[in-house]
Amino acid sequence: MTTFIYALHCLIVFGVPALFGWVVLRRIFREISWVALVPGSFVIGYVALMAAVNELRFGFEMGPAVWFAYKALLALALILIVSLPTRAARPRLPGCIDRGWKLVLLGLGAVTTGFYYGIPALSGYLNDAWWYHYPATVQIMNIEHFPLTHVFAVDGPLYYHYGPDLLSACWSFLLEQPVQTGCALNIILFAPCAFLLAFALLARLARNYWAALFGATFLIAGGNLRFLLFLTGNYTDSLGALQVFNSQTVQGLMHLMFTPSHALGVPLTLLTLLLFRHVFSRPSWRLSSAIGLVLGTMTLISEWYFVPLIAVASLLLLRAAWRRQPRTHKPRSVHLAIAILPAVIGIFWSTFNNTYLAGMFARFWMRDNPIEVIFQARQTIAAFGIPSSLQLDPHFSDLPVAPPDKLYQPKWSPPNLLPVRFNTTRFGQVPSWESAASSEGSFISLFSPHFLMEAAPILLVGVPFGLWLAWRRRQPLVWMLAWIAVVCLIPPIFLDWGHRSTDFLRFFTAAFCYASLFVGWLVGSLLSSPSWRSRLLGGTLGACCLANPIGLGLVGLMPGTINRVKTIAGSAQSLSQARPPASAAFPESSPLDEAAHEQIFEKLAVRTGDFLYPITKGRERAIVIVPPEQVPEVKYFQNWMKMATLSRLQLPIGWHWQNSYYSSCYRDAVTGLDASAIVALDAKWVIVSNIFQPRVPAKVGKALTDQKRFSPVGTIWEGRYYMSIFRILP
DSSP, X not given: OHHHHHHHHHHHHHHHHHHHHHHIIIIISOOOBHHHHHHHHHHHHHHHHHHHHHHHTTTSOHHHHHHHHHHHXXXXXXXXXXXXXXXXXXXXXXXXXXXXXHHHHHHHHHHHHHHHHHHHHHTTOOTTIIIIIHHHHHHHHHSSSSSOBOSSOTTSBOOSOOHHHHHHHHHHHHHTOOHHHHHHHHHHHHHHHHHHHHHHHHHHHTOOHHHHHHHHHHHHHOOOSGGGGGGGTOOOSHHHHHHHHSOSSSOOHHHXXXXXXXXXXXXXXXXXXXXXXXHHHSOOHHXXXXXXXXXXXXXXXXXXXXXXXHHHHHHHHHHHHHHOOOSSSOOHHHHHHHHHHHHHHHHHHHHHHOHHHHHHHHHHTOTTOOHHHHHHHHHHHHXXXXXXXXXXXTTOOXXXXXXXXXXXXXXXXXXXXXXOEEOOTTTTEEEOGGGTTSSSOOEEETTSHHHHHHHTTHHHHHHHHHHHHHHHHOOHHHHHHHHHHHHHTHHHHHEEOGGGGGGGHHHHHHHHHHHHHHHHHHHHHHHTSSOHHHHHHHHHHHHHHHHHHHHHHHHHTSTTHHHXXXXXXXXXXXXXXXXXXXOOSSSSOOSSOHHHHHHHHHHHHHHHHHHHHHHHTTOXXXXXXXXXXXXXXXXXXXXXXXXXXXXXXXXXXOOSSSOOHHHHHHHHHHHHOOHHHHHHHTEEEXXXXXXXXXXXXXXXXXXXXXXXTEEEEEEEEETTEEEEEEEEOO
């Protein structure tokens, strides 16, 4: 009976948003294609759930927010069913699916996509997992209310697109599963949706089954010519093979679906393109408003899909409205207003969701944000020796004034997001993912063999062919696809954003997605040609695109490959840095192998969280004593982020981009348990473990013997490894 109830619970969790998406697609957009309706219902429903929970979390905790969101989606679905009649024809399959085996082949492709990405995802592989997405998901569930703080620095606002992590938090919270499972569910759900929506889009445009099938395949698995590097004979082991197949600039298969913002952003973009078809054919206030709301949620997921899409779509809608001969007595100004409405709604709605602006709204709008007030008040207490248990009213002005060198005055300023400059110093070069997330960065020439191998054949063939098709076909949707692909190539090549220029490479990924559709269109058309030369060319082009995904699949089946890739991704290394074999995840030598050591660490962290979470609810900060070389300023905090995720604790770490007063306090707290630093960080717990280092530092050990400051709570053991928990006394 328990299994039945849990299955019913899962049906409600996944079914209610999908029902809402189905009603929106059928009643508002009048979609009739089964291939678009089924995946599109999940995408629209889950994006609506994401947006609703995001808004509600500013005022409610996780439980009430999710509860209200589901009730709102169900109520809106019922309202739409009652108020809007069904004017669309009955759903049907695309005309190119004229045989049963074609439908079976399409379904097999979707299932294969789910397994291809789902197995590594369930095994724990996710790009940027431990050092952003997992701890962000934990914070989304545990924080009392939004706005979120940065996972690297709880003293600063979050500047990131956390929409997919919000969905992962919903699955983890509702299904009572670890956050790793919630993130994996996103990939398992949205990878097949991307495949089916790509097929639906090309089936509508090309009206060729093989063109649609190859386009969908290249979208989720399109490769490049890097496999030619095997001819050099320098890559022999499994990591060497992965280094060949894995792109370092134009993100391809290895990053596409294993990066949450791509996993959700790709199917949402494809669905939005399909919905724009209805807006072009029968513009109305209702359709424009609906598509504007869909666009507005996109900045919670990926700005690099939002900006080119809304820019190109607005221009094409305005052009169509200006040239359209009105069928009614509405003046041209009304048609122009309807055409610009999606951009207006999308931009204004996204302004509140855009996480690059969220810090500004958190600072100037969210007046109850306690971060700065608590930080300043606690430092004042520490400076004058006032008991830290004293509760200060933040608005009480009669506070003692600390000396300037003691009192920290928090000065908030937005990150260095502007100005974006033209790339004059490195024109002809683009950033590389080789040194991403660092201030040094690395660049690669547009004309270098490595870049040309990565850009061919998808970008170098797909973009020109798409422009040629747009000129020949004169269809608005083909124009939109082609010009979006071109626009996405502009930021990485022509703009400079300092050390953040690497983020522009995500535009390359967007261009890669759009161009892959055109390459699939070309391959399908060539294979359908009666000429044997055309079929040979199409087969060769298709083989070049599929060499990488097939090679990755074979290498991924080799024993230990997934675990090695997880270690590399978790430590934010590149594959080239991991050759020779990756360094150990922990600093001290151990007779255990790395995998066993990792398992012990995870068990200790989870058990520590099971002990502390009922007390702290994930909202009290803990200081973890780590080796001095891991104390800020460092680039990555792999062990800390894992600890924060598995134990569901807040770890006050400090900015990883630069040193700060906050990170200096953490340095003092970790290395010597300085009283002023601990109070300034508002920490309540200390965790010491020999899994990070063989011995506790002398200053820390001496400080912990002071029973007036620290009270031992308990020790959790796994073999000879332990984690000891101390309560910081007021």
